[in-house]
Amino acid sequence: MTDRIPEADGRPVPGGRDRYRAALNGLYRRRRFGLRPGLERIRGLLEALGHPERTYPAVHITGSKGKGSVAAMTAAILSAHGLRTGRFTSPHLASYRERIQIDGRSIGAREVVAGVERVDAAAQRLEATGTIDHAPTFFEVTTAIALDWFARRRVDAAVVEVGMGGRLDSTNVLDARVGVVTTIELEHTELLGSTRSAIAREKSGIFHPGMTGVVGELPPDALATVEAEAGRLGVPLWRLGTEVRVDERRLDAEGQTFRVRVPGATFDAVRLPLLGRFQPGNAALAIGAAVRFAAATGRSIDPDRVRAGLADVRWRGRLERVARRPELYYDVAHTPESARAVAQSLAEIAPLADPSECAIVFGVLRGKDVERILDALAPLARTLVVVPVRSERAVPPAELRVAGVGRFPRIVLAPDVEQGVRVARAATGPDGFTLVVGSDYLIGELVRREGAAPDEPDLSDPGTESVPAVGGRQS
Numbered sequence: 001m002t003d004r005i006p007e008a009d010g011r012p013v014p015g016g017r018d019r020y021r022a023a024l025n026g027l028y029r030r031r032r033f034g035l036r037p038g039l040e041r042i043r044g045l046l047e048a049l050g051h052p053e054r055t056y057p058a059v060h061i062t063g064s065k066g067k068g069s070v071a072a073m074t075a076a077i078l079s080a081h082g083l084r085t086g087r088f089t090s091p092h093l094a095s096y097r098e099r100i101q102i103d104g105r106s107i108g109a110r111e112v113v114a115g116v117e118r119v120d121a122a123a124q125r126l127e128a129t130g131t132i133d134h135a136p137t138f139f140e141v142t143t144a145i146a147l148d149w150f151a152r153r154r155v156d157a158a159v160v161e162v163g164m165g166g167r168l169d170s171t172n173v174l175d176a177r178v179g180v181v182t183t184i185e186l187e188h189t190e191l192l193g194s195t196r197s198a199i200a201r202e203k204s205g206i207f208h209p210g211m212t213g214v215v216g217e218l219p220p221d222a223l224a225t226v227e228a229e230a231g232r233l234g235v236p237l238w239r240l241g242t243e244v245r246v247d248e249r250r251l252d253a254e255g256q257t258f259r260v261r262v263p264g265a266t267f268d269a270v271r272l273p274l275l276g277r278f279q280p281g282n283a284a285l286a287i288g289a290a291v292r293f294a295a296a297t298g299r300s301i302d303p304d305r306v307r308a309g310l311a312d313v314r315w316r317g318r319l320e321r322v323a324r325r326p327e328l329y330y331d332v333a334h335t336p337e338s339a340r341a342v343a344q345s346l347a348e349i350a351p352l353a354d355p356s357e358c359a360i361v362f363g364v365l366r367g368k369d370v371e372r373i374l375d376a377l378a379p380l381a382r383t384l385v386v387v388p389v390r391s392e393r394a395v396p397p398a399e400l401r402v403a404g405v406g407r408f409p410r411i412v413l414a415p416d417v418e419q420g421v422r423v424a425r426a427a428t429g430p431d432g433f434t435l436v437v438g439s440d441y442l443i444g445e446l447v448r449r450e451g452a453a454p455d456e457p458d459l460s461d462p463g464t465e466s467v468p469a470v471g472g473r474q475s
Contacts, residue, residue: 012402020109023116024096032137037168037191038240044132045144046173052151056086056221057297058174059289062162062203063182063216065338066282069274070182072315073286074306075159079103080309081302086150086158088171093317093444100146102153104314107146115145138180139163143170157293165192167205177296178289179206179235181215182282185337195325196222202230213237214244214288216281246280251348260284262291267303271311275329275347276319276447281312309349317443319345326357328425330447332440334364336372342437343376350433357429359383360408361420361436363398365393370403380435383427384408387420389439417445 046053059074061067075087075398083105092098097106107115119141126132136144143163150158157361160176162169165188184200195443200222207213213235215226223239223443230237238244248268249258255273258280259266272283294301296308317332319342327350332338346353358381364370371375384407404411410427412421416437424434436446 016390017109019113023113026120027116027138027141030136030141035164035191036134036137036140037165039168039170039172041126041132041134041136042140042143042170042173044126045119045122045136045140046147048126049118049144049148052148053173054175055151056155056158056175057161057293058158058176059169059178059293060160060162060174060176060178060206061180061182061289062166062169062206063180064185064187064199065335065341066182066216066278067161067180067286069279069282069315069318069376069438070180070285070289071159071161073283073310073313074103074158074180074293076104076313077286077290077301077306078159078309080156080305080312081294081299083156083196084154086146086153086155087160088146088150088158089161089389090142091440091444093440094447099142100149100299101473102155107149111149112145114143115149118148119144124211128475132413135366137170140170147173151331152341154370157297159177162203162206164188165199165205166203169206170203172206176206176208176211178292179211179213180285180289181206181213181218181226182285183216183337184218184226186336186408187335188232193231197225198226199336201229203451207233207235209233209235209395211235212292214240214285214292216240216285238288238292240281240284240288240310244284246284251277256280256293258283260287262288265301267306270307272313273311273312274315275321275349276341277348278345279318280339286310316447317440320413326425326428326430328421329433329435330443331435331437332443333437334368334373334439336376339376339437342435343380346380346433346435353432354429356382357432359385359424359427359432359434361385361414361417361424361434362404362438363387363389363397363442364395364400364438365389366390367393370395370400376403376409377437379434381432382408383410383412383424385412385414385424385427387417387442389442390445391439391441394439394441408410417442418449421446 032095053060056111061071075085100107100453154412160171192202204226245261257271259268317330322328331342333342360381384404386397401411428434
């Protein structure tokens with residue numbers, strides 16, 4: 001096994017695997033600090049780093065689901081216009097480096113190590129002088145690494161996804177010209193509030209005077225809150241279904257084509273190589289964000305470049321077809337609403353599929369509404385294969401089996417996701433499909449097993465103190 005890990009440009013870093021692994025182990029141990037909403041620590045870190053976040057304009061994206069897809073599409077559109085575009089998303093599937101990219105290329109291992117060292121040194125100085133009262137969390141350090149690297153690489157634009165909420169999220173320090181709210185659902189209620197209006201208020205916290213906004217099709221109570229917050233701050237909104245519209249959608253085996261209209265522009269024959277009936281709406285939000293960003297920065301949008309950017313977009317684990325005959329799909333749906341969207345999309349993609357010929361592989365973390373997720377998935381298949389997720393926070397398969405009783409006629413426990421997929425595929429008829437669905441960590445394990453990141457430490461769950469083996473095959 002090599003002692004080198006590839007840099008972003010493909011060059012190996014001598015001795016880099018050990019340094020990279022040590023840097024990530026130290027970074028991931030910060031998860032013991034938990035979630036600490038607030039901007040004091042990230043502001044202190046960025047000030048110590050010379051305020052890199054002030055050196056480029058940004059698009060800031062929040063929402064209960066879809067924000068990663070919108071971020072990927074917005075960044076692809078801006079890159080297609082010749083802008084050096086940073087993208088910050090979370091979590092990752094195969095590699096920590098996926099979180100931080102410029103023009104679709106992940107940050108290099110060498111640069112991760114350097115970024116961790118710079119931010120750690122700044123944090124130690126701030127703690128020693130009492131400038132910050134607690135050590136920065138995993139996400140705060142990762143945010144600082146990303147924003148600092150974007151400045152060092154002189155990006156023209158950054159597309160940044162919120163970690164959680166918005167108002168107190170560590171990403172809410174940007175020179176954001178556009179704010180996007182994709183969806184609002186009941187989620188993280190212990191931190192964001194117990195109603196959709198309360199959650200909408202937190203997510204609307206990304207709006208600031210001087211920005212413009214783009215919002216998805218929100219529930220009426222959530223939309224009213226977002227509109228009120230935007231109005232209070234003087235942020236003009238475009239809304240999906242009103243100012244931003246999608247029509248003439250056509251689905252085929254490799255993706256979908258549709259038209260998007262925004263005020264003052266129409267984008268015909270937009271081609272998206274992603275499945276899912278929800279993705280055209282995400283693409284429309286991305287187009288709206290790109291148009292408003294261009295207007296705010298004195299640029300123009302070329303419809304041909306919009307089409308070129310979206311035609312090349314890739315976003316793994318979002319109703320991703322990875323095999324055929326029988327079909328095999330991966331999706332990171334782990335809320336009832338996202339599971340329902342996946343079920344509706346698969347019913348559209350495979351309307352003649354017999355549920356008796358289909359199987360679902362499922363694993364999820366604690367805190368999720370397992371029964372409602374399975375209610376949404378049950379019409380798709382008669383076979384449910386429950387598997388462990390490699391996380392200390394995983395729901396044991398035995399509990400998942402109990403939840404599946406009465407919803408699926410056949411329930412199988414598998415010792416790991418790889419064997420779970422094998423069992424499910426054996427139970428899938430030639431005209432049926434297998435859906436692997438649930439936690440990001442579950443899909444991430446499969447992606448790593450494909451060899452997408454053979455030299456990456458298996459540290460997909462930054463909450464364990466153990467040091468897993470390289471390659472993701474052993475715990």
